[in-house]
């Protein structure tokens with residue numbers, strides 16, 4: 138089966154969250170939606186991790202900044218690439234793999250996501266390990 142990328146959308150504004158998730162679904166991504174950093178972190182404690190976290194930087198409660206701290210501090214979490222959504226064009230964070238400014242331009246968001254996913258540790262579209270792996274046997278090339 139083909140790997141379907143799962144994108145975790147962390148966005149407090151319901152309109153933006155729905156719009157972004159809809160756009161991603163239309164383009165073949167699976168989406169998980171969380172309204173804030175607290176619920177997102179809770180969800181990320183589970184074994185299954187998304188392929189990319191799409192994070193709104195300005196949120197009440199646990200803000201995007203605090204989320205970034207926790208992301209950095211947690212070893213398994215820090216492997217999941219981050220894409221930031223921000224209204225600040227001068228934000229520069231090495232931790233983020235890409236930055237999309239608000240208001241969100243759909244084409245730009247998709248471009249950034251695909252670029253990040255191309256090198257994501259989720260393995261992109263490669264077949265999953267263990268399932269039907271083809272072993273090479275007696276196929277040594279003659280020197």
Ligand SMILES: [Zn+2]
Pocket residue numbers: 140141142143188257259260261
């Ligand atoms: Zn993936």
